[in-house]
Amino acid sequence: MNIKKIFCPLIRTDEIESDIYGGLLIAKKFEAHIDFLSSQMDFESILDMTISRSNMFESLKGAFATELNEQKNKNYQIFKRVCDDLGISIGNIAGVASANFETQNGIRSRVYEYEAKFCDLVVTACPIKGEATSTFDAAVVNSGKNAIIMPNSMKKFSMDNILIGWNGTTSISRSLTNSMSILKKAKNIHIIVTKKYDNSVLDIKTRLLSYLEYHDVNATFEVVTTTNIPGEALLENTLKGNFDMVIASSYGENGVKEIFLGGSTKYFLENTPVPVFM
Template sequence: MDFKKLFFPIGGGEELRERIHAALLINKYFGSHLSIIACQLDPETVYNTRMTLRGGIMLDEFLRTAKEELAEEQSLNEKIVKEECKKLGITYSEDQHTKNSAFLRNMLGTRSELVEKHSKYCDLVVAAVPPHGVITGTFEASVVKSGKPAIAFPRKMTEFKTDRILLSLTGSTSSARALHNALPIIKNAKEVFCITSQHYLQDGMDETKGRILNYLDIHGINPNFEVVKTEGKVPGQALLKAADKYEVDMIVAGIDTNTGIREIFLGGASKYFLENTKYPVMM
């Protein structure tokens, strides 16, 4: 698939510059246009216009200060995006037809609602993993509810490449969809490592392995294949252990749309995976 437009919501938390830089790295890899949105609540919608704050401070004075702080935050976001674009040789432009470009839009409203709405009109969503691995409404809205392929990346990432890919296959619909979405990238990888677990072997190891390798072969993909042990491990731990073992650049895995990101791989990604991953994962 030719990814022409990427979508990146700036979520909350620290590492603002690092997250923006990482999203731009992914955009540069694809040579696409990155649509970035930053969402804040409008102070006037949060507070009753007739209320008076404690200490006799009138609402209009408070709103004036809040709006000034909002303008400063929006200005800082734009400044950082422009600076990081310049570092990476990316054009800062609203023209989505400009290749290798990015543009930031500041929006007022509930972040998760805006993200869910705007993320549906792109080719690929890129989102930083939530802080401390705790799934946020923004993360789930962009990665799960957009209906688009997504790359979740570590909050600090200094390089994005796809030379070595770990492919997680579980026989699920979401796993098959992730494989389909990532095929163009996997085909260009130098090495591919395919893993599954005993739990997902439908007709025995040889039959399952043969079926997987037969399909990948028609696309010119010849992966290393392993059945990993998941017994006694924290959900998501087997995936990260395999990624470390093979020293991969990216993971490809499916998500269960019924349970969301919580069921990314081998019984659940859980907080452990999101908190500890050093690798971008395409879903």
């Protein structure tokens, strides 16, 4: 996958600077363009439906407009400052890391789902407390694009050491193939599966390693034991191996609530210190 255009919906309104910083780190690594999008509710339409036009309407409309414009300008200044700090050009510039920032009015989930369809890769932050929201699902799952989910307050981005959580689904197979350009540049790749595959683990190991070798990608393989907490085994192996990124599966019908190694990812997404490619 040749990544030239990245889309980053700013879902966490109180962590915009952190999410912009993380998104720019990823764009810089890929030498790609990234579009940041913030969404604001169209309060004029809401007021128009609930309050008859009067002096009160005009007063509320003016107050909302002022507050939204102030927040919009504040967010753009944050974006501009972080771009300057990281040496990222502002504008649509091909062949180098560049960025744009835009604020649109509308229902956030609808705005993000539509815009996410016009990119090579979606980048966004882990949802609060690891729980996928309708906005998160709209941007990450419904777009049909691969995504990198950033951990909270990501200060660096590397793709040298990669952990693959194999669970045999169509989704992880697609993630593996779509991440091949990333894997080819990695220095260390490790695949883990759970003991539920005991009867076929040898065949899985042989086939996976053989498939990767066709692309000149070498990897190691390990069978791991899960715990009673879904997602804990993946997190433990991520930390133990000091990995920079995890490649995982997302079950489309359930958003990202049930992925890799079976069970909910709430625990993993809430605690992961590294980004997840899916």
